[in-house]
Amino acid sequence: MSALDNRIDFYPTNEYKGIKYRRGRVLPFGATLVPNGVNFSVFSSAATSCTLVLFNKNEEIPYAEIPLPDEFRVGNVYAIIVFGLDYENIEYGYRMDGPYDPQNGHRFDKQAVLSDPYAKAIGGRDRWRDDSNLKRNYPFRSRLVFDDFDWEEDNPLETPMEDLIIYEIHVRGFTSHPSSGVRHRGTFAAIREKIPYLRDLGINCVELMPIYEFDEFEHSRTNPDTGDLLVNYWGYSTLNFFAPKAGYAATGKYGMAVDELKTLIKELHRNGIEVILDVVFNHTAEGDHRGPTISFRGIDNKTYYMLTPDGYYFNFSGTGNTLNCNHPVVRNTVLDCLRYWASEYHIDGFRFDLASILGRAQDGSPLNNPPLLESLAHDPILAKCKLIAEAWDAGGLYQVGAFPAYGRWAEWNGKYRDTVRKFLKGDHNTVGQLSQCMQGSPEMYLHRGTTAGINFITCHDGFTLYDLFAYNEKHNWANGENNQDGCNDNFSWNCGWEGETDDTAVNLLRHRQIKNALTILMLSQGVPMILMGDEMGRTQKGNNNTYCHDSDFNWLDWSLVRENFDLFSFARHIINFRRQHPILRSKEHYCNRDYKESGYADITFHGTKAWHADWSESNTVFAFMLDGHHAKNGFVKDDAIYVAANMHWDALDFELPQLSENRKWHLSVNTSMVPPETFYPLNSEPVLENQSGFIVGGRSVIVLIGK
């Protein structure tokens, strides 16, 4: 016996049908490997008894059910250590007895075997769309995982927020298409194979759409027209907040999803790429009173869900139920969960789906000072994590510009998306707003700085960038909801023809518009986010709500890199242009003042006439200049950058602001030109012959650098 084994609690005190156990430790919640056994701990505010149910993997019937003696309960927490378990081959759950009294919020069901809210892995969906255990009893069983991954020297990267360039990825969508050329399509391992591509593109952060365990078969149905199976593809419906989606791991079937995901994160970090998770804490997969009892409902319905006075479910998420985020216990669960992902998985940041729900009280009313948001902002373990809110919910709360930030929180800038779209299609009355957007939205974030806003023109929700310029209307018929689903306000413009066309002029214009959009995005202050595939013209055939398609609608066709090489090479250029120029990545807002006495204010606004911006309603052109002396508050010297965007249909002559110190304007980007003259490689920009004026083509953007 080694010294370490020399503790009396390493040995059992009780035995039940041959299984040895003893009183457990109440913390941490969940199942933890301890010497000789496993410690199980679970909380319920109203259960009258708790039984631990043990299964062998792949067996229908539990091999043991251990009722926890009442002396194993401390307060409302039941804890037990069970010895001699084959920790790789068992699955577990709980039966909770208690009142079935919906009016008072209780929905206990002793028949159900419940998965552990703190389980670190969940069985049942080990392989994506494997329906072999669809009819199985209690399919979502809890599992044990090793938490001793060898991270070596890895740590979260802590890239300054203003330097981040986010790339939004769906794990399956990114590599499921046969053209991806990877070994295990649609998996974490496959993303790892694509790291060289991501590096080449120049992004330094991937935001993974939900990877918490979910059930792709939830609400699955067959499309009557096509016969396609429609599934819960996006995964915004959490089964468990601590478990990675096993079906996203090539090794999920071997129970190694945790190691595979950690290996991906470690390798991304090694390549300078951060990992942000899109997390869904606003609701769970249990739906409303008609939904299945999988975990939370049967363990402690009244604690985990926001309930109406008569015991039904509030539905601020639009999906049936609402997690009771500001209940003190649930608040701790969310905190425990994020701490777990930050420390165990080295996650760099989190994007919170429908985050406004996290600011609602237990009765659903919006809180002035939401304790959950405040705790997350001040948490010692999450102190360096990026916290990003989708600052609205389905209950009508819209907080873009007003999300309780506590000096930490950033927001998806929905206003940026809409303004840039309107400007690009030539709408009037947008130039003033566009100018705000390109400065990092100081009208909303004056005291929070530019990094309060995540700038995006497209994301998974809505049109792709290509479709934004190929469709006026959504085409969601394949979703089987009579085209009623999805957003109607897309601010899109099809460039003259709805959908695919052979018309060269239309196609050229679409490509130009994509380049215009990417240029505006990469030359805006704030944090840019690109949707996977937008750099190569990915289409969803006009569908702006592809949540249910595990098919070409969502799978990135990698042959587009070649087919649309002009787009890909342009995206790569403009991303790397942003990375090269610190003047584009200011943390503080520019203030239109020359505090460096360089002769130029940090930012100046122009029109077709230099120094004369036109803010009138019918104007569709905008130009601005950034003075490189003011980069990073004047501590770094950069070139001057001049951008002119002409969304008028015809070419216009722009007078250029004159440079001092013998500097000259050089041409980096001119989207009206065809390759190879659309852009010039970094540091090889040709000097302009005419230093006083430039004819900017219709619906085109130019970028000049003064050096």
Place this chain on the structure above:
Amino acid sequence: MKVTIQTKNNIVYITIQGSIDSNTAGELQSRIMEELVSLNRVIMDLTNVGFLSSAGLRVLLMLYRQLNSNGGKMLLVNVSEEICDIMSMTGFINFFELYSSIEEAEKKFKLT
């Protein structure tokens, strides 16, 4: 699982047959550790190992760490393609040197 351990020329040869998983990992670890008290060069033959579970991979990694701290080394021989793939996806492969035969592995030890 069947384990054979032999020592020749200051090299510990370990031959394993069967699966290394949570049922067998503990035994494997303790048996090998006994041999490593005085020696720090290991050749592990996995020709007849059909499956390495998460627990199995961890035993290998613990041995690697143990040997590394003694200035030693463990070489793996004849790792099946499937196991190799799993080791690669879960990151374990980065810690090991893989050889296609015992002779190749011996050469490595003689050269170093």
